Amino acid sequence: MHVDPQLRLLTKVARLHHERGLRQVQIAEALGISQAKVSRLLKRAGELGIVRTVVTIAPGLHSELEDALEQRFGLAEAIIADVDEHADDAEVRSAIAAVAAAHLETTVGEGERIGIASWSQTLMAVADRVRPLSGRGAAEVVQLLGGMGEPEVQRQVHRLVDGLARALGASPVFVQAPGVVADRQTQRRLLDDPALAEVARRWRALTMAVVGIGSIEPSELLAESGNAFSPDERKALLAEGAVGDICHRVFRRDGSLVAGPLDDRTVSIAVDDFLAIPRRVGVAGGERKIEPMLGALAGGWVTTLVTDLRTAERLLESSDGSQQTR
Numbered sequence: 001m002h003v004d005p006q007l008r009l010l011t012k013v014a015r016l017h018h019e020r021g022l023r024q025v026q027i028a029e030a031l032g033i034s035q036a037k038v039s040r041l042l043k044r045a046g047e048l049g050i051v052r053t054v055v056t057i058a059p060g061l062h063s064e065l066e067d068a069l070e071q072r073f074g075l076a077e078a079i080i081a082d083v084d085e086h087a088d089d090a091e092v093r094s095a096i097a098a099v100a101a102a103h104l105e106t107t108v109g110e111g112e113r114i115g116i117a118s119w120s121q122t123l124m125a126v127a128d129r130v131r132p133l134s135g136r137g138a139a140e141v142v143q144l145l146g147g148m149g150e151p152e153v154q155r156q157v158h159r160l161v162d163g164l165a166r167a168l169g170a171s172p173v174f175v176q177a178p179g180v181v182a183d184r185q186t187q188r189r190l191l192d193d194p195a196l197a198e199v200a201r202r203w204r205a206l207t208m209a210v211v212g213i214g215s216i217e218p219s220e221l222l223a224e225s226g227n228a229f230s231p232d233e234r235k236a237l238l239a240e241g242a243v244g245d246i247c248h249r250v251f252r253r254d255g256s257l258v259a260g261p262l263d264d265r266t267v268s269i270a271v272d273d274f275l276a277i278p279r280r281v282g283v284a285g286g287e288r289k290i291e292p293m294l295g296a297l298a299g300g301w302v303t304t305l306v307t308d309l310r311t312a313e314r315l316l317e318s319s320d321g322s323q324q325t326r
Contacts, residue, residue, distance in 0.1 A: 009031075009041065010041050010044060010045045010048070010050055011045070011050055012031070013027055013031070013038055013041045013042060013045065014041075014042065014045040014050050014051050016030070017038075017042060018051060024038045024039055024042070060082040061082070062080040062082065062309060062312070065078075065080055065309070065312050065313070065316075066078040066079065066080055066312075068316055069305065069312055069315065069316065072316060072319060073297040073298075073305075073315075073319070074300070075297070075302070075303060075304060075305055076279070076303045076304055077303075077304045077305075078304070078305050078307075078312070079099055079100070079103055079304070079305070079306045079307075080099075080307060080308065080309055080312050081095040081096045081098065081099040081285070081306070081307070081308045081309065082095070082308075082309055083095045083096075083285075083308040083309050083310060085310065087308075089286055092285050092286055092308050092310075092311075093121065093122050093125055093285070093286075094125060095308055096122060096125075096283060096284075096285045096306060096307060096308050097122055097123075097125030097126045097128075097129055097283075098129055099306055100122075100126045100210075100281070100283045100306040101126050101127075101129035101130045101131075103281070103304075103306060104126070104130055104168070104210070105130060105131055105133065108133065108137065108138050108168055108208070109138075109207075110135075110136045110137065110138075111136075111138065111139045112137075112138040112139060112168075112170075112207050112208055113138070113139050113140045113142065113202070113205055113206045113207050113208070114138055114140065114141050114142065114164075114168065114170065114206065114207070114208045114209070114210060115141075115142050115143075115144045115203065115206045115208070115209040115210070115211075115269065115274075115277065116141055116142070116143060116144060116160065116161055116164055116209070116210050116211075117144050117145055117209075117210070117211040117212055117246070117247050118143055118144070118145050118146075118147045118157040118160060118161070118175075118179070119145065119147075119153075119157065119179065119212075120160075120211075120212030120214075120283075122212050122283050122284065122285075123160060123210065123211075123212050123283060124156060124159070124160045126164075126210070126283060127159075127160050127163040127164040127167070128163065130163075130164060130167040130168065131167065132166070132167050132169070133167065133168055133169050136169060137168045137169025137170060138165075138168040138169060138170035139170055139171070140165070140170050140171050140172075140173055140202065141161055141164050141165035141168060141170045141171070141172050141173065142173040142199065142202050142203065142206065143157075143161050143172075143173060143174050143175045143199075144175075144203065144209065144211070144247045144268055144269045144274075145175065145179050145247045145248055145266075145267070145268040145269070146175050146177040146178045146179035146180070146181075146266075146267035146268060147161075147174060147175050147176075147177075147179070158174065161173075161174060173199060173202055175196070175199055175267065175268075176195060176196070177190050177196060177267045178267060179248055179266065179267060179268065180229070180248065180262075180265055180266055180267070181265050181267060182265070183264075183265060184261070184264040184265060186265075187264060187265055187266070187267055190267055191267065196267075200269075200270075200273075203269045203270075203273050203274075204273050204276070206277045207277070207278055207279065208277065208278070208279040208280075208281065209274065209277045209279070209280045209281065210281045210283065211246050211247060211280065211281070211282055211283070211302070212246075212282075212283055212284055213244055213245075213246060213282050213283075213284035213289060213292050213293050213296045213301075213302070214244055214245045214246070214292060215243075215244055215288055215289060215291070215292045216229075216234050216237055216238060216242055216243065216244065216245070216250075216292075217234070217288070229262065233262055236262075237250055237258060237262065240252070240258045240260075241253065241258070242258045243291040243292050243294070243295045244289075244291065244292025244293070244295050244296060245292070246274070246282070246296060246301050246302075247266075247268040247269055247274065248266040248268050249263065249266065249268065249271050249274070250262065250263065251295045251296065251299055251301065252295060253291065253294060253295050253298065254295070254298050254299065255295050255296065255297070255298035255299015255300065255301065256299060257271055257299075274301075275300070275301070278303075279303055279304060280301065280302045280303045280304065281302065281303075281304040281305075281306060282296055282301065282302030282304065282305050282306070283306045283307075284305075284306075284307060284311075285307045285308040285310075285311040286308075286311060287311075287314070289311065290311065290314050290315065290318055293305075293307070293311070293315060294315065294318060294319060297315070297319075
């Protein structure tokens with residue numbers, strides 16, 4: 001059978017380059033042709049299907065599932081931690097934290113101004129796992145929610161903000177106020193104070209936020225802090241259809257804000273200021289977070305989601321494809 005010499009040469013060049021790893025200049029010397037011709041032949045080999053690019057997904061990565069989350073919920077990026085199906089809550093939290101820490105290490109740019117939510121066990125685990133950046137890092141790590149509360153828990157929040165700032169080469173900025181106060185008048189007085197007014201100005205300059213996604217039933221850390229909503233308040237929120245919160249800003253299953261007296265008593269970044277942050281990374285996982293995460297995704301509260309394998313599968317199973325992003 002007659003074989004086209006050009007096709008034979010195309011195949012020869014492709015094998016030398018892709019199978020034997022020779023550089024274009026080496027192939028040119030070996031075959032007595034120009035490097036430009038080698039380049040054209042390699043391009044033509046791809047066009048004819050002689051060379052096909054196949055991406056092999058390494059074990060522990062879930063690229064197709066990440067793509068499905070991004071497409072379903074309009075995310076810029078989804079990142080899934082590989083977790084064994086028998087893992088307990090602590091193991092799930094640890095795996096998510098490790099993946100989130102690696103994401104920060106590889107994506108935080110020089111001069112970034114990063115907002116961080118307090119009262120999150122998962123985010124504390126993230127801060128503990130972030131390795132110090134080499135060279136110049138972020139500019140500031142700014143607390144997004146009031147951090148005053150029970151002394152021991154307050155020290156943990158201080159460690160979260162300060163530890164993340166140190167690792168990212170940034171300056172920490174704290175909120176010297178409780179997360180929830182007695183009434184709207186107290187909230188307004190606090191936010192009008194020059195120190196908190198300066199923090200609010202920094203909130204409006206953030207380039208990135210890293211937040212947990214809370215459920216209406218508080219985590220152990222939040223419950224111990226003295227900043228959780230009371231049982232009666234949680235009952236009222238549930239009656240309003242609330243499913244979760246970010247920085248104590250409570251939302252429904254469709255992502256809409258539950259406004260009202262409780263929202264007026266919260267000392268944290270305003271919703272409009274939060275949604276104006278270009279990159280908002282939500283870090284959460286586990287069965288109790290499914291409904292809160294669906295609400296956060298439906299309302300476009302986060303642009304990047306870091307979660308675990310089981311939770312990612314449950315999110316896709318539980319959604320009906322009708323969520324609309326903001």
